[in-house]
Structure formats: C-alpha cells, structure tokens
Amino acid sequence: MSMDLEYEWMRYGCLKKGGQLSYALKITCTRWWKTEKVAYTIVDGSGQLPPQHGYIELEAGQSRIIDYDHAPGEWDWCDGDYIIIYDNKGREYDRQVFRMKTYGPGECPECHGSHHCATCHGTGRITDKMHMVSTCPRCLGTGVCQTCYVPTRNGGMTANMGYAGSTVATNTNPNVELSRQQKIIALRKRIADLESMISQCEFDERMRKMRTANFGYDTSRTTDDMRQAQLKYTYQSQLIQLRHELEQLEMRGF
Ligand SMILES: [Zn+2]
Numbered sequence: 001m002s003m004d005l006e007y008e009w010m011r012y013g014c015l016k017k018g019g020q021l022s023y024a025l026k027i028t029c030t031r032w033w034k035t036e037k038v039a040y041t042i043v044d045g046s047g048q049l050p051p052q053h054g055y056i057e058l059e060a061g062q063s064r065i066i067d068y069d070h071a072p073g074e075w076d077w078c079d080g081d082y083i084i085i086y087d088n089k090g091r092e093y094d095r096q097v098f099r100m101k102t103y104g105p106g107e108c109p110e111c112h113g114s115h116h117c118a119t120c121h122g123t124g125r126i127t128d129k130m131h132m133v134s135t136c137p138r139c140l141g142t143g144v145c146q147t148c149y150v151p152t153r154n155g156g157m158t159a160n161m162g163y164a165g166s167t168v169a170t171n172t173n174p175n176v177e178l179s180r181q182q183k184i185i186a187l188r189k190r191i192a193d194l195e196s197m198i199s200q201c202e203f204d205e206r207m208r209k210m211r212t213a214n215f216g217y218d219t220s221r222t223t224d225d226m227r228q229a230q231l232k233y234t235y236q237s238q239l240i241q242l243r244h245e246l247e248q249l250e251m252r253g254f
C-alpha cells in the first residue's frame with residue numbers, strides 16, 4: 001500500500017546547540033483522511049555512527065521534524081546521511097538521502113570560495129562602534145561561511161563545529177574553548193553509550209551460551225552469533241576511535 005508522505009530538508013537553529021545552524025528533515029502526511037504510521041531508520045552515510053530507529057504517527061496534514069533536537073540519538077544530519085521509511089509490513093518503502101548543494105571553487109555567492117563567514121571575515125567575532133567584541137550572529141562564532149558549508153562526518157565530532165580552530169587560533173578565544181568543552185561532553189556521552197551497548201552484547205552472548213548449554217543445539221545460534229560479533233566489533237572500533245579523539249581534545253586544554 002502506498003504512503004502519502006512529503007519530505008523537505010530545512011536549515012534551522014538548533015536549540016540544544018544554542019541556535020547553531022543545523023539541518024532537519026520535515027515529513028508531512030499529505031493524506032487527508034487517515035493517519036500515517038511511519039517507522040524509520042536513520043543511517044550515517046559515512047558509516048561511523050550506529051543507525052537510529054524511530055517511529056512517528058502523522059495525522060492528516062500533520063508534519064514532524066527529525067533533527068538534532070527531536071530525533072533519536074540527537075541526529076546531526078551530515079551530507080550523505082539517509083533515512084529509510086518502512087511500510088506497515090516492515091519492508092523498506094522509501095529512502096531519502098540528504099544531499100547538500102555544493103559550490104565549486106569560487107562559486108559561493110557569500111564567500112567566493114574562501115569559506116570565511118562574510119559578516120566576521122572568518123574570525124567568529126565582531127567589533128562594534130564601541131569596540132565591544134561579541135560572537136558573530138551569522139556564523140555563531142564558528143567563522144565558517146553559512147552559505148556553502150556542507151556538514152560532513154570525516155572522523156570529526158559534530159559537523160557544525162566547522163574549522164573555527166584554524167582561523168581563530170587558540171584556546172584564549174572563548175568560542176573555541178566553549179566548542180572544545182562541548183565536544184568533550186558529547187564524546188564522553190557517546191563513549192558511555194558505546195560501553196553500555198558493548199556490555200549488552202556481552203550479556204546476550206552469555207545468555208545464548210547458557211541457553212545452548214541447557215537446551216542443546218540452538219538453530220538460531222550461528223547467524224545470531226555472527227551478527228552479534230560483528231556488531232560488537234563495530235562498537236569496539238568506534239570506541240577506540242572516540243577515546244583517541246577525546247584524548248586529543250583533552251590534551252589541547254593544557
Ligand atoms: Zn561560502
């Protein structure tokens with residue numbers, strides 16, 4: 001059976017990130033007589049984050065937002081991420097890929113290719129007539145051009161942290177220090193999440209072994225074990241990567 005859904009990618013100021021520019025997916029039910037029940041999975045296009053599963057119910061004409069503020073796992077949409085929509089039998093029904101408009105070298109109408117925010121010239125700070133220095137309202141202190149910026153997940157933490165570090169220099173800048181602190185908090189949370197997922201895997205493993213010992217050969221064992229081992233391996237490699245990132249970030253504070 002067909003589903004009547006409309007998708008729209010939007011830019012918005014993320015509440016949990018203090019208004020920082022982020023991306024959101026708006027799903028609208030275009031059916032006018034019935035509720036759509038939508039189960040979905042969000043997948044990291046670069047394969048670094050575990051997929052997140054969610055479920056929403058949309059009444060006729062109703063819209064819901066899937067973004068950092070509302071999605072499971074505080075999803076920060078990056079270029080190449082996608083969402084899989086399932087039908088009521090749990091089969092893949094639709095897939096929407098988040099692709100951003102990319103500008104060629106020098107084509108961006110705002111920065112003409114420098115990637116520097118035109119308002120603050122890439123410093124992240126503005127100085128008013130009274131010589132008061134404050135955070136740039138356009139780029140929110142990142143110094144990054146907001147017109148051509150494409151969030152990616154190249155081993156870095158949060159996409160929108162941008163490359164402020166390279167233009168704004170050192171930790172004496174409060175914006176950079178704040179962003180570093182936020183990254184550390186986010187990393188610690190993700191590390192804790194991963195650790196609990198790994199111990200869940202280990203618990204399942206033990207339970208299955210006990211079941212097999214008590215009831216003889218379990219037919220589901222082989223595929224389950226393989227899937228579980230694969231999952232655990234993925235979590236463990238992510239954990240190593242994240243711990244390394246955290247170490248690097250914490251070192252920069254001294
Ligand atoms: Zn630009």
Ligand SMILES: [Zn+2]
Pocket residue numbers: 117118119120121122123124125136137138139140141142143144
């Ligand atoms: Zn700016």
